[in-house]
Amino acid sequence: MQNAILKFEQLLNENASCFPEISSEILESRIPGKWSKKEILGHLTDSAIHNLVRFTEINYLQKPYHHRPYNQIDLVNLNQYQQMDIRELTQLWLSVNKQIIRIMKSVDEKALEYEIILSDGAVIDLKFLMTDYVEHLEHHINQIKS
Structure with a gap:
């Protein structure tokens, strides 16, 4: 877990x-369908x-924890990120992730083994979900x- 946290902080x-620092033109240009x-x-x-929410809820909700997916495309559109100031967006992204790091640093070793049931029925644990989050971020x- 420590390696994932160090990578995350980096x-x-x-x-x-x-x-x-990336120009607005580069930040806002779209490839059709992307x-x-x-x-x-x-x-x-x-x-x-x-x-x-997942990393905190798993500590107090009934086990096993049921992972709830969300509509990624609708959320990006509804939150109007394309129109948002990049500094404000970056600060929001950074603030929430700093809180996740606090949670990851304080998670109990036993909690890392809590079972999570995905929407397709697959079973993972909290450690996998946290390390996968860092890989997704990277x-x-x-x-x-790029």
Whole structure:
């Protein structure tokens, strides 16, 4: 878990100041059927919000925890990330992720083994969900920076 946390902190530290430096033209350009780089950051914000809820709820809701998916496309559109100021969007993304890091650092070793049932019936644990979150974050950050 410690490696995932270190990687997570590094991703935030290296990229929080980078995103506002990208030109609006690059951030907002879209490939048909795809999100813009700004919308990808918005998707990462939505992901952070939902995962913060998951990472905290699992500690007090009945076990096993049932993972609830969310409509990623609708959320990006409804939150109007394409029109949002990049500094404001980056700050929102950063703030929620800093809270996730606090949760990850304080999670009990036993809690990392809590079972999570995905919507397709597959079973994972909290440790997998947390480390997968960091991998997801890295994947999309690389898309924004490319």
